[in-house]
Amino acid sequence: MDQKGLGITRAILFCRQLDPNQDANRRAIEREMGARIRFFPLPCSGRVDPLYLMRALESGADKVYLITCPEGACRYREGNLRAKKRIAYAKSLIEEIGLEPERFELILTSAGNHKTIDEITRDILAREES
Amino acid sequence: MPPKYHIHTSRAENRFQKITKSGVIAWDEGCLKCARCVKKDCVYKVYEKRGIDTRQMLESLDSVCMDCFRCVQGCPNKLIQKGINPSYKELGDHYWTAEIISGLWYQAEAGRIPVSGGGYGGAFSGPGFDAMWTDMSEIVRPTRDGIHGREYISTTVDIGRKVMALEFDQAGALVNDPPPNVEIPQPIIFDLLPWSPPGKGINLAMLEGARSLGTFAIVRQSEFSPEMEEYLPNIVLYVDGNVSDISPKILRKLRLIEIPYGKDSIAAQKKLKEEHPGLVTIIRMELTPDSSGNVSRLIAEGAEAIHLVADEYGLEKSDKPLFIKERMREIHLHLVDKGVRDRITLIAGGGIAMAEHVAKLIICGADMLSVDIPLLVAMECRVCRRCKDGISCPVELETIDHLWGASRIRNLMAGWHNQLLEILGAMGIREVRRLRGEMGRAMFFENLEKDIFSTLGKRG
Numbered sequence: 268m269d270q271k272g273l274g275i276t277r278a279i280l281f282c283r284q285l286d287p288n289q290d291a292n293r294r295a296i297e298r299e300m301g302a303r304i305r306f307f308p309l310p311c312s313g314r315v316d317p318l319y320l321m322r323a324l325e326s327g328a329d330k331v332y333l334i335t336c337p338e339g340a341c342r343y344r345e346g347n348l349r350a351k352k353r354i355a356y357a358k359s360l361i362e363e364i365g366l367e368p369e370r371f372e373l374i375l376t377s378a379g380n381h382k383t384i385d386e387i388t389r390d391i392l393a394r395e396e397s
Numbered sequence: 398m399p400p401k402y403h404i405h406t407s408r409a410e411n412r413f414q415k416i417t418k419s420g421v422i423a424w425d426e427g428c429l430k431c432a433r434c435v436k437k438d439c440v441y442k443v444y445e446k447r448g449i450d451t452r453q454m455l456e457s458l459d460s461v462c463m464d465c466f467r468c469v470q471g472c473p474n475k476l477i478q479k480g481i482n483p484s485y486k487e488l489g490d491h492y493w494t495a496e497i498i499s500g501l502w503y504q505a506e507a508g509r510i511p512v513s514g515g516g517y518g519g520a521f522s523g524p525g526f527d528a529m530w531t532d533m534s535e536i537v538r539p540t541r542d543g544i545h546g547r548e549y550i551s552t553t554v555d556i557g558r559k560v561m562a563l564e565f566d567q568a569g570a571l572v573n574d575p576p577p578n579v580e581i582p583q584p585i586i587f588d589l590l591p592w593s594p595p596g597k598g599i600n601l602a603m604l605e606g607a608r609s610l611g612t613f614a615i616v617r618q619s620e621f622s623p624e625m626e627e628y629l630p631n632i633v634l635y636v637d638g639n640v641s642d643i644s645p646k647i648l649r650k651l652r653l654i655e656i657p658y659g660k661d662s663i664a665a666q667k668k669l670k671e672e673h674p675g676l677v678t679i680i681r682m683e684l685t686p687d688s689s690g691n692v693s694r695l696i697a698e699g700a701e702a703i704h705l706v707a708d709e710y711g712l713e714k715s716d717k718p719l720f721i722k723e724r725m726r727e728i729h730l731h732l733v734d735k736g737v738r739d740r741i742t743l744i745a746g747g748g749i750a751m752a753e754h755v756a757k758l759i760i761c762g763a764d765m766l767s768v769d770i771p772l773l774v775a776m777e778c779r780v781c782r783r784c785k786d787g788i789s790c791p792v793e794l795e796t797i798d799h800l801w802g803a804s805r806i807r808n809l810m811a812g813w814h815n816q817l818l819e820i821l822g823a824m825g826i827r828e829v830r831r832l833r834g835e836m837g838r839a840m841f842f843e844n845l846e847k848d849i850f851s852t853l854g855k856r857g
Contacts, residue, residue: 280454308484323454
């Protein structure tokens, strides 16, 4: 991933069940931000492994977000709960080697809030800037 | 008899992990820590070879798994599941379906015909090319061994104007020289791509592929670069500027040139022929409802070959567009009625996605076809069209090595060529030139429906 003069590079891993039209919805933001953002749709956020998150850091991302379905809304029953545990474990791992645990962040969408993937991403970016 | 046309294939591995139809979902939580885990028993060593491709955040698990379901059935706590991969469902669109794309990937990687092994599970009819069946009545006779071994089935076609009869003078010498013709060993040329990421690798891969297959790739005059010069004998130069801007050195090496259809296309052809009589000119025109009239007029004016181009979904340009196979049938039959069909070569393109489309469109009246998107798919394109919107390519097509790309294209074309041979063999036809316009050897869903049901509900 190219980071030269482009600011922070973010990797956004998300459960694709969140937004049925995710592929089309994220195109505008991909075009705007180019190499500064990468999206990785997952069949279920529970599929994420701490190793995935570490590898994302290794390949140049400064911050990795994992966006999951609301609690209780997982298609595979408890994928998002497992994701939560795994991100906590990954945080403890990077803390041990002296990195800030904030580099990994879990974004749990709230029930009844039907935001598209680009809206969620824009919220995250706006929050980062403020 | 000339030596058999044979395409040499060699396995060309994927650069990126392919998107598989199903994926493994395995939880670690709740593991009973059995003394002998089912994951260790995997015959394909899927779990041992596990790794992550960080470019895509994809595990190797899914692409190595062969769907034997041994681990799914064996885990005592049912922690391993397999599900349809949602990314697979989202591949391509309604026309370029996930099945078509993954079939093309397989052929490009392995150089073999995809065999499902479970028989054909799909519908027997559908839109477009799926509403057409070919007559395989001779399937019992030429064995597979025959087709690929001792029997000779020719897939050669000619591009150029044909003479209907030779004329001799009193002394027995030919009165007219026969017009130039270009022979290619399979009825496919490579077309301009409707969209693609930038980068010379893609163009060079197509040219290298065309050269090794003995066919041609169309290149825009504006995109021609000095490194393409070595491929000139396999280039069809598409004139998108002024003919006078093309250097005579380049023109001398070319065998085929393509000019856009317009009022003065015949005049342009004549001018080109005066300077380079050996050059065969193709006139490129969009497929429209008026195509049959325009084609027959061009034939009368002396055109040599006409390239009819539909959009990427095989539709002509019109408010109520007809599918390419319907329009080609109409054009072909119109020319047959006028008695001029054999005079020229018709090349059709747009929406050609599978090997069977080649045979089907030839049956509908095309002499040969031009192929575009499948060549990109051979190089791992996912038909997401991100490049069209200026977004970076998920499989980094702009960075490919042209020799790798060429071998993928060669593999795909070998698969298509073999399938064409299978169809020709099963139809009992010995050369692809005789397949052209053989509509009597095919059934069309619309016609059958009309024949069977049109009388129902009518009185008297």
